[in-house]
Amino acid sequence: MASTEQKRMPENQITIYYNPEINKHKKTVAHAKSIDDVLAIPFENMPEAYMVWTNIWDGIKGNPEVIFDQDHPKYDEIVKGQISNFEDWRNIILHNKDMIVAPIAIRGEDVVICERQTEIYKLMEVAK
Numbered sequence: 001m002a003s004t005e006q007k008r009m010p011e012n013q014i015t016i017y018y019n020p021e022i023n024k025h026k027k028t029v030a031h032a033k034s035i036d037d038v039l040a041i042p043f044e045n046m047p048e049a050y051m052v053w054t055n056i057w058d059g060i061k062g063n064p065e066v067i068f069d070q071d072h073p074k075y076d077e078i079v080k081g082q083i084s085n086f087e088d089w090r091n092i093i094l095h096n097k098d099m100i101v102a103p104i105a106i107r108g109e110d111v112v113i114c115e116r117q118t119e120i121y122k123l124m125e126v127a128k
Helices: 023-035 050-059 086-095 117-127
Strands: 014-018 038-042 104-107 110-113
Touching (some): 014 023, 014 117, 023 117, 050 086, 050 104, 050 110, 104 117, 110 117
Parallel strands (some): 014 038
Antiparallel strands (some): 014 104, 104 110
């Protein structure tokens, strides 16, 4: 269940979902925090709320597999060709968070999959 703080996030708040065990993810969060107000939430604590997931779904604009690590050993079995709708996609993610390829940054309705630290700037440009 999402916390009250999460439900009432200001429109300009950046939220980053990430894996704190991956150095590249931690660097992305640190980079983002050095330039703006950021709420960082580990993947394991990601809310199951539809609002969060529909925002991410809409933000990746019809490319549901972009969020998954295609080099992950389970990718072909669990993801490839298995996503026909939002519910399939959401269920796969909720049960396989270890397959998320990069931090997911959100500001308002804008979503960026941060495969590089500097991709956080895409959300900075949106705020202007």
